[in-house]
Amino acid sequence: MSEALLEVSRLQVEFDTFSGRVRVLDNLDFSLLRGETLCIVGESGCGKSMTALAIMGLVPSPTGHITGGNILFEGEDLVRATESRLRSLRGDRISMIFQEPMTSLNPVFTVGEQIAEAVRLHQNVGARAARARAAEMLRAVRIPEADKRIDEYPHQFSGGMRQRVMVAMALACEPNILIADEPTTALDVTVQAQIFDLLEELRERKSTSIILITHDMGAVAEMADRVIVMYAGRKVEEGPVEDILERPAHPYTEGLLACRPVLQLGAAGARAKLAEIPGVVPPLHMLGAGCSFAPRCPKAQQRCRLEAPPTVAVSDAHSSACWLRVAEKDAA
Amino acid sequence: MNADNLLTVDGMEVHFPLLRPHLWAAQRVLRAVDGISFTVRRGSTFGIVGESGSGKTTAALAVMRLVDITRGRVMLDADELSALQGEALRRARRRVQIIFQDPYASLNPRDRASDIVAEPMRLTGVGTEAERRERVRELFAQVGLRADQMPLFPHQFSGGQRQRIGIARALATRPELVVCDEPVSALDVAIQAQIVNLLRQLQAEYGLTYLFISHDLGVVQYLCDEIAVMYLGQIVERASRAALFGDPLHPYTWALLSSVPRVGRRRRSGFRRLQIEGDPPSPIDPPRGCRFSSRCPYAEQRCRDEEPPLRLAAQEHWVACHLVRGDGGVPHRPPEL
Numbered sequence: 001m002s003e004a005l006l007e008v009s010r011l012q013v014e015f016d017t018f019s020g021r022v023r024v025l026d027n028l029d030f031s032l033l034r035g036e037t038l039c040i041v042g043e044s045g046c047g048k049s050m051t052a053l054a055i056m057g058l059v060p061s062p063t064g065h066i067t068g069g070n071i072l073f074e075g076e077d078l079v080r081a082t083e084s085r086l087r088s089l090r091g092d093r094i095s096m097i098f099q100e101p102m103t104s105l106n107p108v109f110t111v112g113e114q115i116a117e118a119v120r121l122h123q124n125v126g127a128r129a130a131r132a133r134a135a136e137m138l139r140a141v142r143i144p145e146a147d148k149r150i151d152e153y154p155h156q157f158s159g160g161m162r163q164r165v166m167v168a169m170a171l172a173c174e175p176n177i178l179i180a181d182e183p184t185t186a187l188d189v190t191v192q193a194q195i196f197d198l199l200e201e202l203r204e205r206k207s208t209s210i211i212l213i214t215h216d217m218g219a220v221a222e223m224a225d226r227v228i229v230m231y232a233g234r235k236v237e238e239g240p241v242e243d244i245l246e247r248p249a250h251p252y253t254e255g256l257l258a259c260r261p262v263l264q265l266g267a268a269g270a271r272a273k274l275a276e277i278p279g280v281v282p283p284l285h286m287l288g289a290g291c292s293f294a295p296r297c298p299k300a301q302q303r304c305r306l307e308a309p310p311t312v313a314v315s316d317a318h319s320s321a322c323w324l325r326v327a328e329k330d331a332a
Numbered sequence: 333m334n335a336d337n338l339l340t341v342d343g344m345e346v347h348f349p350l351l352r353p354h355l356w357a358a359q360r361v362l363r364a365v366d367g368i369s370f371t372v373r374r375g376s377t378f379g380i381v382g383e384s385g386s387g388k389t390t391a392a393l394a395v396m397r398l399v400d401i402t403r404g405r406v407m408l409d410a411d412e413l414s415a416l417q418g419e420a421l422r423r424a425r426r427r428v429q430i431i432f433q434d435p436y437a438s439l440n441p442r443d444r445a446s447d448i449v450a451e452p453m454r455l456t457g458v459g460t461e462a463e464r465r466e467r468v469r470e471l472f473a474q475v476g477l478r479a480d481q482m483p484l485f486p487h488q489f490s491g492g493q494r495q496r497i498g499i500a501r502a503l504a505t506r507p508e509l510v511v512c513d514e515p516v517s518a519l520d521v522a523i524q525a526q527i528v529n530l531l532r533q534l535q536a537e538y539g540l541t542y543l544f545i546s547h548d549l550g551v552v553q554y555l556c557d558e559i560a561v562m563y564l565g566q567i568v569e570r571a572s573r574a575a576l577f578g579d580p581l582h583p584y585t586w587a588l589l590s591s592v593p594r595v596g597r598r599r600r601s602g603f604r605r606l607q608i609e610g611d612p613p614s615p616i617d618p619p620r621g622c623r624f625s626s627r628c629p630y631a632e633q634r635c636r637d638e639e640p641p642l643r644l645a646a647q648e649h650w651v652a653c654h655l656v657r658g659d660g661g662v663p664h665r666p667p668e669l
Contacts, residue, residue: 043520043521043522044520142609144610158611160611188384188547189383189549189592190383190591192591193590193591194609196593197605197607215520216521216593217595218593218595219593220595221594221595222593223593255522256522257595260521260550261528261550261551262594262595263549263550263577263594264553264577265577265578271554274525274529274554276522276525276529277522278526280490280492280520280523
């Protein structure tokens with residue numbers, strides 16, 4: 001379980017905009033181990049989805065560019081891979097589930113045809129075998145009456161069932177990595193619970209590595225082994241899920257944990273004012289020289305506004321990019 | 333009637349006739365809200381929770397008279413809101429206002445923020461032009477916007493600021509009841525806290541009464557004094573906050589609570605939630621008997637035959653389930669939610 005399947009180092013993605021070139025991912029480093037679930041959290045505009053798209057080789061062109069760094073998948077650098085090589089990896093070794101199950105299925109093909117397409121593209125099998133595989137996948141994601149529903153169209157499925165079809169499609173070729181970008185945001189809690197249970201079961205059975213992108217700390221607590229917290233294109237904290245939840249080492253992580261009302265059973269629940277993170281994520285072309293979180297940070301000091309903090313280790317696997325941690329380290 | 337009750341909803345039904353497939357087909361109806369009753373005390377927050385399709389938003393719109401009520405009564409104090417027409421209804425609209433879910437879709441992109449906030453006053457004939465302008469200035473300050481932002485257009489605001497404009501508009505006519513239809517669910521996590529805090533602060537300052545529609549149980553627990561859980565157009569459980577979250581009685585409520593991912597409940601530590609399978613059935617053709625019986629892990633024959641009434645099971649605690657005993661005991665309570 002300790003072997004790295006994917007290693008991202010010094011990844012940098014830039015976009016051309018009317019306000020000039022902006023850096024949406026800045027010096028991003030992380031690795032993904034075999035069979036683990038890594039959660040990436042942060043508000044919208046923090047670069048979570050862009051990280052996923054960069055791994056998939058789907059950074060929107062011609063406005064977006066990967067301008068530096070490597071993405072090593074089993075030793076092969078995806079940044080330098082050809083488009084045809086990426087095509088053969090996508091959907092086969094690395095798959096992705098998108099946020100909107102309504103818009104990511106093709107309305108004019110049956111769900112069976114769409115799942116079978118993924119199988120036929122990547123595996124040397126005939127139409128009959130591909131269809132059998134599609135039916136098997138639909139059963140695996142617990143679509144009732146799979147043999148009948150395989151010939152139905154996406155509009156005949158509910159939102160939760162469509163997302164299960166997306167999961168079936170993504171897993172049809174048994175990928176090594178599954179990237180799920182806010183897979184349950186559009187779904188009800190009971191359906192979200194079903195999707196999470198499904199992902200967890202697949203991870204256990206096939207030891208698929210999962211990158212789960214979310215803004216819900218509850219989902220993180222339930223699903224993650226390790227967590228990366230991102231802010232304005234940078235990684236601000238990384239660590240095992242227990243450390244992140246119980247001993248957050250970055251003020252942004254603390255803010256994300258405190259600003260959600262937590263469901264409490266049993267207790268009547270004292271209702272203190274919710275902690276707020278004031279303001280909003282700044283536009284990326286307006287980032288200053290200092291820590292990008294400094295304008296919203298309750299603990300910001302002079303140094304934070306002038307100079308970007310380095311990433312320092314808090315404990316073995318736990319690191320944070322915050323001047324407070326640097327100061328603690330210097331003091332020790 | 334208790335003088336302390338601001339809103340009383342009595343046996344409200346909202347049915348939508350469906351398009352007939354051909355001329356001689358029988359008329360079928362979608363029962364979006366199918367006989368719900370509740371009262372909201374003045375100055376309190378009443379929450380309605382449920383999944384999509386449960387009828388919670390339709391119930392809110394019906395209270396606002398934004399969809400037609402098929403049967404039943406809606407009373408605001410002693411006025412029968414559901415019977416008002418024309419000019420009388422327009423005047424009554426000063427007293428009930430709504431905050432919508434999507435701050436991008438609910439503000440006219442061609443109107444300036446100050447005109448958007450002034451609109452309800454103009455439509456219901458409140459004050460003179462100068463008085464309205466002064467009131468808009470006051471409202472901007474109350475919801476945390478700057479006066480120099482008044483002439484800007486909606487696209488010049490962030491999502492959280494737009495929702496503040498929506499709140500200012502709802503408060504413009506000094507309403508007694510504000511219906512909040514998922515006011516934070518379209519906002520980014522960190523912004524949700526800002527809006528939730530603002531809603532509480534405004535309630536404390538102006539004694540507002542909220543009817544709060546949400547699917548987010550964390551937010552509902554934080555904001556609401558009383559909560560109704562809806563399933564397929566009906567209320568299956570209704571109780572005070574302490575009773576609902578401390579001693580939930582209906583299996584559907586258990587399933588909802590158990591589905592919420594929570595910090596402090598790690599899956600790897602062996603937790604297995606109470607799972608309900610599949611999706612809610614269609615409100616066009618709801619199951620016979622208890623509507624939850626087709627997904628309920630504890631359903632018995634009686635549940636499939638006979639519709640359970642909403643009855644008082646404990647103090648301030650109503651539930652519609654055959655399995656709950658007269659003393660409020662339940663036979664199957666899951667060990668952990």
